Amino acid sequence: MKPLHYIYILAGIVLSSCDSGDIQEKVYTVDETGRTVKVTARVSGLGDWDGTGFTLAAAAFTQDSKFAILQQAVSSSLADGQEVTLVLSNISSEVQTVELALTNSLRKRIVTLGTVSMADYADNTARDTVRLDMGTVDASRTGILQAGIFDRACIQCHGASGRSAAGLNLTEGHSADALIDVPSTRHEGYLRVESGNPEGSLLHLILREGGENLLSHNHTEILSSQFKSNLEEVSTFIDSWIEQLRETP
Numbered sequence: 001m002k003p004l005h006y007i008y009i010l011a012g013i014v015l016s017s018c019d020s021g022d023i024q025e026k027v028y029t030v031d032e033t034g035r036t037v038k039v040t041a042r043v044s045g046l047g048d049w050d051g052t053g054f055t056l057a058a059a060a061f062t063q064d065s066k067f068a069i070l071q072q073a074v075s076s077s078l079a080d081g082q083e084v085t086l087v088l089s090n091i092s093s094e095v096q097t098v099e100l101a102l103t104n105s106l107r108k109r110i111v112t113l114g115t116v117s118m119a120d121y122a123d124n125t126a127r128d129t130v131r132l133d134m135g136t137v138d139a140s141r142t143g144i145l146q147a148g149i150f151d152r153a154c155i156q157c158h159g160a161s162g163r164s165a166a167g168l169n170l171t172e173g174h175s176a177d178a179l180i181d182v183p184s185t186r187h188e189g190y191l192r193v194e195s196g197n198p199e200g201s202l203l204h205l206i207l208r209e210g211g212e213n214l215l216s217h218n219h220t221e222i223l224s225s226q227f228k229s230n231l232e233e234v235s236t237f238i239d240s241w242i243e244q245l246r247e248t249p
């Protein structure tokens, strides 16, 4: 046979295999193996995490693990305030929550900003996309401290009203000013937060083991009841926030 004939035969094989229908069926099978979750947010403050190994990500967690089994990170090149959509697909049934979370380089959950519980969607078909719309997210260190910790565990007592416990307002826009280098009203000689010195700050002492009796309210218990699976990470995160205040002019 002349070389040209080989080419005709080859072309014939390629064309006929396209007709078989196998390829299309395979595509549909993939679609049905798991759910898709779409997380949208308008994010600012990501620059705080450059070079630290921490990332803001849409992350899927099973019940027993602090490590995301799947995650999609927000690109660090995102412009401040730009909207981003993170898509996690093929989420298996063992996944309990999908979260917008700060994770470390091992995908360990540090602090969570928003959560979808997959059990709430158990009745829907796997093809329905689950959405988590976070609106505007301040992902700076202070923003994550606020949304991930203070809003969740503190503002029910330390709210904005005149009856705020110890006169300490921990709501958004007020918490940093109320804490940083402000003398404690309960323990003379201490600052609520001493810039750059976690171990010397009352905030650190009341949240750590051993600080149970420093205030009339047991704050160690308050923190540990809210953050059962990531208490250590949350405490360390608070300390790292205090630590870096020294660098801020």
Ligand code: HEC
Pocket (backbone or CB within 6 Å): 149, 150, 153, 154, 155, 156, 157, 158, 165, 166, 168, 183, 184, 185, 186, 187, 192, 202, 203, 206, 214, 215, 216, 217, 219, 222, 223
């Ligand atoms: C159940 C209510 C309650 C919750 C929740 C709570 N606190 Fe408090 N907090 C208090 C009360 C009451 C005091 C005053 C304690 C005292 O008189 O000994 C206080 C005092 C403090 C102080 C000392 C203020 C000072 O001037 O010395 C700090 C700091 C503080 N809280 C931080 C927090 C943080 C951070 C959280 C969240 C992790 C939190 N609190 C959650 C009730 C609460």
